[in-house]
Amino acid sequence: MSNNRREVFSQGSNNQVWIEGTSLHPDSKVLLTITTSAGEETALITPTEVTQSQAKLFVEAPAERVEVKGKSTFMKLYGYLRVIGYSLAAVVIAFSVFSFTGTVKARIVLTGSMQPAINPGDIIITTPPSNKAPVEGDVIAYTARRFNGGEVGIFSHRIIGGSAETGFIVKGDSNKAPDVQKPMLNDINGVVIAIIPFVGNFLTRKALFLIVPTIIGLWLVIDAMKNAE
Structure with missing residues (x-):
């Protein structure tokens, strides 16, 4: 090994670099920076010594x-x-x-009768019962009616019993008792197939x-x- 060979970075560094030879200009200086995924190492090299340093002390990134x-x-x-x-x-x-x-419909839930499964401000996506036959456990959106047949609104509650022939027994998950009305198949606007939380707010x-x-x-x-x- 030549006597002029010098290690640029200290032992333990991931960057193994040596320099060898003699400079023709005694005042010459070389700034060497190596950047890897492990970080950045910089050394200032002169004819007489190698000094560990930081690149930002000597150069500034061009504006461009x-x-x-x-x-x-x-x-x-x-x-x-x-x-x-x-x-x-x-x-x-x-x-x-x-x-x-008519494949799907979206509705914004306004009440908390189906909490915690469905919260106010959630959007429910429904598909007609002709596409998905309602069964026990499904949440359906149905037209609630008064005793005289007048419409009250659209309720979204879960089927807990009944059938398409006798009418479904439905109940809000957080309600204590089932709904009075037993919606028939023609009262059902859709069966819930997806819930989008919070977006309705x-x-x-x-x-x-x-x-x-x-x-x-x-x-x-x-x-x-x-x-x-």
Whole structure:
């Protein structure tokens, strides 16, 4: 081994680097930085010694490199937002098609009669009983009626007994007693096939009044930043 051979980094370092030879210029200096997944190591090399140091003490990243890095981070964020936006749009379009054809319907739950399985503000997705025959244990959305046949509203409760021929016995999970009405098959608007938690809370007029302008404003800001020089 040559007597002029020197180890650049200290023992125990993951970077094994040696230098060998003699500089033609006694005042010459070399700054060596190695960056790996384990971190960064820097050494200042002169004709007489090797000193462990930090690159930031000697050099500063050029402005164009900082700008490119910033743009790269922003473009990644912009890309993620675009994917999320297109995905949501695809879901909305698909659901609109299914809803238009009557395959599924969405309803916002307003009461806590089905807690803890279904909470106020949840959205339930239903499909007509012609697509899925209701059975015991299913949650159904049915038209509740008065004794004179007048409609009260849509109730979403669980089937705990009965049949399509005699009428289903239904009950809210948190209610103490079953419903008085025993809905027949033609009273059932749909059988619950999915639950989307909490989202219904954002679909009130007041919430939409705040959310829609915020989304539009955020999109405009992102688009302006994307096109900025």
